[in-house]
Structure formats: C-alpha cells, structure tokens
Amino acid sequence: MKIGFIGLGVMGSRMVKRLIEAGYHVTVFNRTAAKAAPLEKLGALRTDSIADLSKDVDVICSCLSMPSDCLDVYLGKEGVIENASQGAICLDFSTVGVETSRQIATQAHEKGIQYLDAPVSGGPEGAEQGSLTIMVGGEKSSFESVLPVLRKIGRTIEYLGPTGSGSIAKLINQYLVAVHSIAASEAMVAGAAFGLKSEQLYNILKVSYGESRILRRHMEQYVLDRQFDPGGALKYVHKDIALANPLFNKAGITEYLGMFAEKSFSSAIEQGLGDLDMSSVILPLEKECRVTVKRSDN
Known part of the structure; x- marks a missing residue:
C-alpha cells in the first residue's frame, strides 16, 4: 500500500x-x-x-x-x-x-x-x-x-x-480542552492572589476531585516553570473552540461555557499570545490580578 x-x-x-x-x-x-x-x-x-x-x-x-x-x-x-x-x-x-x-x-x-x-x-x-x-x-x-x-x-x-462524526467528536474534545484550560487558569491565579503557594496548591488539586489532564499538562509542563514554547499553540485552540461552539448551539444548549472560553482565547490572541502554548491563556489573568503562578524557587 x-x-x-x-x-x-x-x-x-x-x-x-x-x-x-x-x-x-x-x-x-x-x-x-x-x-x-x-x-x-x-x-x-x-x-x-x-x-x-x-x-x-x-x-x-x-x-x-x-x-x-x-x-x-x-x-x-x-x-x-x-x-x-x-x-x-x-x-x-x-x-x-x-x-x-x-x-x-x-x-x-x-x-x-x-x-x-x-x-x-x-x-x-x-x-x-x-x-x-x-x-x-x-x-x-x-x-x-x-x-x-x-x-x-x-x-x-x-x-x-x-461523514462528520469524527469531526464532531474531536470538536467536543477541544471544547473541553478550552474550557478546562480557562478553569485551571482561574483556579491557580485565584490561589496565588490569596497568597497560596502555587506548587503546593497544584499538588493538592492534582490528587483531589478538581484534578484534570489539562491542569496537569499546563502546570507540570508549562506554567510552573514559566516555559510557554508551544506543544499546542493557543491560536489553534481558539480556532477549535470557535468551531465547537456552534455545535452546542445546534444541540439546543442556549448558554454554555465555551462562549466565555472563546472570548478568553480571543483576548489572549489580541495580546500577542497566539503562537505560544495554549497554557499561556493564564497570562492575561495573571496580569489582571498582579500575580504569577510559578514554583517557589522561580
């Protein structure tokens, strides 16, 4: 073949x-x-x-x-x-x-x-x-x-x-990637804003019900070490969530978390983060709250 x-x-x-x-x-x-x-x-x-x-x-x-x-x-x-x-x-x-x-x-x-x-x-x-x-x-x-x-x-x-069934499944997956990315970013930034050590908070979350694969990926490979070279570029997740959201509307869901996720990723692109890793969607939140999510020795 x-x-x-x-x-x-x-x-x-x-x-x-x-x-x-x-x-x-x-x-x-x-x-x-x-x-x-x-x-x-x-x-x-x-x-x-x-x-x-x-x-x-x-x-x-x-x-x-x-x-x-x-x-x-x-x-x-x-x-x-x-x-x-x-x-x-x-x-x-x-x-x-x-x-x-x-x-x-x-x-x-x-x-x-x-x-x-x-x-x-x-x-x-x-x-x-x-x-x-x-x-x-x-x-x-x-x-x-x-x-x-x-x-x-x-x-x-x-x-x-x-035809199209594979694309539907993938877009649903990417919807979760985008929404989980925003939720993980908000949680870690909020912890830092209240004075919690980021690495310690992450160690708690990753063994609790708040754990997710996206949380682990973003924190362990990118955010805590402040390394945002792309494994998956932010601009592509924005593309995916923009494609996924209409599916949820067609399914009959009138309000859904993906709308906010799309807006957040769009804002990050406007701030010049599109070519960085998708985990860099945390950076505008850090700037807004004047905190940095990082390891204690960073």
Missing part, C-alpha cells in the same frame, strides 16, 4: 516517521520543503506538488492547521480530489468543522474517491509514541481498509459513523 502524506508539522512529521518505520512507502508534501529533509533521510519520497503526490498513492493523508488549508488541499484545481485515482482513500487528520468535512466528502464521492474525517488527539507525544486517539467518520468499508495504517499511529481508534 502506497501512502501520500500532506502536512509535516509537529504532528504530521511524527506520524510519517511511524509509518516509515512500519514499512510503508510514503511520499510527502509540505509547503516548506525543508521540513521533509529529515523524513527523506528515513526513506520518504518528497514531491513538489499535491497533484503529483495524489496520482500515485492508494491512501492520501493530511494533517493541516486550518479548515481553509484543507479546502485548498482537497478541492483546489491542483488538489487531491482533482488528481487522485478512483478508489483512493483520503484520511484527513486535521481538526475542522463538520461542514468542511462534509463538503470535501461530497466532492470526493462524485469522483469515486473515499474521504474519512479522522481527527486525532494526544499531542506530539502521542504521535511520537503511536498512541493517538483517532476519531473516524465516513464509509465503514473504507475505515476497515485503512485500519492497519491507523493502528501504526493510534492506540484508541473509534469508528463513529457517517
């Missing part, structure tokens, strides 16, 4: 590495060609266009940043749908809106191409270890055909139903 992979960012590059190590022949494309160099050394083939990549592979994977990127890659004149062979299966690991997934799937189907929305969760470490959670929507027969590929990069792999 020949695989094409479009998008070699922090997630895509790690997924490609695992596929090569599993013995797959992988052709890659990235707008910044230099990002392909380490993968070429491992055995990947690099192509200069999406059109060329799409013509000669059985499975076309993508891991892109924004919905607009996906629309360009799949629906552009030199994109996947216009150039892939009939019977090819597309695996889009990007986090996009439901309508984006359905739009691409509809045009793919008209060309005899299968499209699966298959967003992932688990971060760079999950991609590195092959332990990603993969949420898949689309034709079940196509899912079953590519399941061996998915098992090389994911540990929890769930087929959820028709």
